[in-house]
Amino acid sequence: MTAADVIELEGLSKRYGDxxxxxxxxxxxxxxxxxxxxxRSGTGKTTLLRILAGLEDATSGHAKIAARTSVVFQEPRLIQAQRVWRNVALTTSRRGDVYQRAVGGLTEVGLADKAHAWPKNLSGGEAQRVGLARALFRSPDLLLLDEPFGALDAFTRRNAQDLVTALWQEHQVGILLVTHDIEEAVLLADRIVVLGNGFVQANLPVDLTRPRDVTSPAFNAIKRRVLDSLESLKDTR
Ligand SMILES: Nc1ncnc2c1ncn2[C@@H]1O[C@H](COP(=O)(O)OP(=O)(O)OP(=O)(O)O)[C@@H](O)[C@H]1O
Ligand SMILES: [Mg+2]
Incomplete structure (x- = not known):
């Protein structure tokens, strides 16, 4: 892996039994x-992220990722017994200006006023934003996101997408985002990787300037290509 890469996977294999x-x-x-x-569902996206996050071993192959990597799962996984700001700062010791930095991170995701709230009193979208603030707290070089907006309503989801774009631009972090939503992928990513039958079926650059217009013909042409790629995998397994 060169210093310019945050993920390098080669010939990775994973089996569960047969x-x-x-x-x-x-x-x-x-x-x-x-x-x-x-x-498609069940193709191994979460498994791949779990291997990258060190929560699962690959059966064989070579995997290298940035030393500072954070993960946000589909459900926020906040610690209920800790206030919001403490959840953000979980990944560090209780030294110095930890509280100030946690509030700074919460400000970035629009939740400074929730610093002293308990996780159970947050909405789903707010909890996900706390999860993002927590993931960014340790200034990662790589952020792994497993369908972080899957459970949000359309409007909240769009706001969360804008927020991730802003955070990505601000922090210059590499992101691998697992999503089921083709429009979300085209809206956010530099490149779309389609996983099927265990390996990369398509590697599609998204050559559109930001902010992106979901109604533009160029946007829809890329959406179409991604959809075609997923459709072609339908019955091959
Ligand atoms: N611990 C495990 N033991 C055995 N099989 C597993 C285990 N974890 C996952 N699997 C299987 O591996 C396959 C891939 O699962 P994975 O969760 O990675 O899919 P996914 O692409 O994330 O799907 P989705 O889009 O529905 O989230 C599934 O068939 C699943 O049943
Ligand atoms: Mg999954």
Whole structure:
């Protein structure tokens, strides 16, 4: 892995018993690059993220990722017994200006006023934003996002997408975003990777300037290509 990369996977395989999940999966993500990972349900996207996060071992292959990596899962996984600001600062010791920095992170996600709230009193969208603030707290070089907006309503989801774009631009962090939403992938990513049958089926650059117009013909042409790529995988398993 060169200093310019935050993910380098080569020939990664993962089996559960007889079931082959990943089979010769290779992917490189550059520092500061935003990559969306799409694939049908059960194709191994979460498994891949769990391997990257060190929560699961690959069966074989080579995986290297940035030393400072944070993960946000579909559900926020906040610690109920800790106030919001403490959840944001969980990943560090209780030294120095931790509180100020946690509030700074909450300000970035629009939740400074919730610093002293308990997680159970947050809405789903607010809890996800706390999860983002927590993930960014340790200034990661790589952010792994597993369908972080899956449970949000359309309006909240759009706001969360704008927020992730702003945070990505501000922090210059590499992002691997797992999503089921093709429009979300085209809206956010520099590149879309389609996973199917265990490996990368398509690697599609999204060559559109930001902010992106979801109604433009160029946007829809890319959406179409991604959809075609997913459709072509329908019955091959
Ligand atoms: N611990 C496990 N033991 C056995 N099989 C597993 C385990 N974890 C996942 N699997 C299987 O691996 C396959 C891939 O699961 P994974 O959760 O990675 O899919 P996914 O692409 O994230 O799906 P979705 O889009 O529905 O979230 C599934 O068939 C699942 O049942
Ligand atoms: Mg999953």
């Amino acid at each position: 079931q082959v999940i990943l089979d010769d999966f290779s992917l490189t993500v550059r520092r500061g690059e935003f990559v969306a990972l799409l694939g």
